[in-house]
Amino acid sequence: MFLGHFALGVAAKPAAPALPVGALLIAPQAMDLVFLPLVAVGAEGIEQGDYGQDGIDALYSHSIVGALLISVAVYLLAKAVWKSTNGAWLLALLSFSHWPIDLLVHHRDLSILPGNAGDFSLMGFGLWDYPRAILTIEIVLAVAATVVYWGWARRARLSNRWYLGPSIVTVLFAALALSDLGRLPA
Numbered sequence: 001m002f003l004g005h006f007a008l009g010v011a012a013k014p015a016a017p018a019l020p021v022g023a024l025l026i027a028p029q030a031m032d033l034v035f036l037p038l039v040a041v042g043a044e045g046i047e048q049g050d051y052g053q054d055g056i057d058a059l060y061s062h063s064i065v066g067a068l069l070i071s072v073a074v075y076l077l078a079k080a081v082w083k084s085t086n087g088a089w090l091l092a093l094l095s096f097s098h099w100p101i102d103l104l105v106h107h108r109d110l111s112i113l114p115g116n117a118g119d120f121s122l123m124g125f126g127l128w129d130y131p132r133a134i135l136t137i138e139i140v141l142a143v144a145a146t147v148v149y150w151g152w153a154r155r156a157r158l159s160n161r162w163y164l165g166p167s168i169v170t171v172l173f174a175a176l177a178l179s180d181l182g183r184l185p186a
C-alpha cells in the first residue's frame, strides 16, 4: 500500500485546515522515512521482488513499539513547529496509521518489539498477494480522499488554486498505479 497512506493525509485536511498539505502527506509515511536511512546503514533492508513481493527487513521502524516512538516524535516535532495540540495529535495518528495499513498488506514481516526482541511471531496478512485488488483499493482511496478534500475546499469557499494540488497528486498516483496494473502478469 502506497497511495492509501497518502490518501489518509489528503482526507485529513478538513480536520486540520491550518496544517500544510505537505505535512499531512508526509506524516503517514514517517515510518518509511525512518526505514530508508536504516536501510542505508544496513540495520534494515529490502529484498527486491515482483510487485508487492518485496521482502522487507524492518524490525525497528515497522515494529509496533517503533511505530509508537516515531508517532511520539512526529507529535513533538509538529507541536514545536505549528504550536497546535490538535494538529500534532492528527499528524501523530496519521503517522501511526502506517502500521495497521502495512499489517493488512505485508507478508509476515512486522514485529511487536524493535529488532523482534522476544522472538514473537511476525505479523502481516499478506493482501499484496492480490495486487489487482490492492491497486484498485489504492486508486479508490486516492479518489475518495480527493473528493473529501474538494468538499472541504468548496465549503470553505477557497479559490481554484486550492483544488489543484490534491488533484495533481491523485492523477499522478492513479496513473502510476494503473501502469503497475498494466505490468502485472496475466
Ligand SMILES: [Zn+2]
Pocket: 031, 032, 062, 098, 102
Ligand atoms: Zn512501511
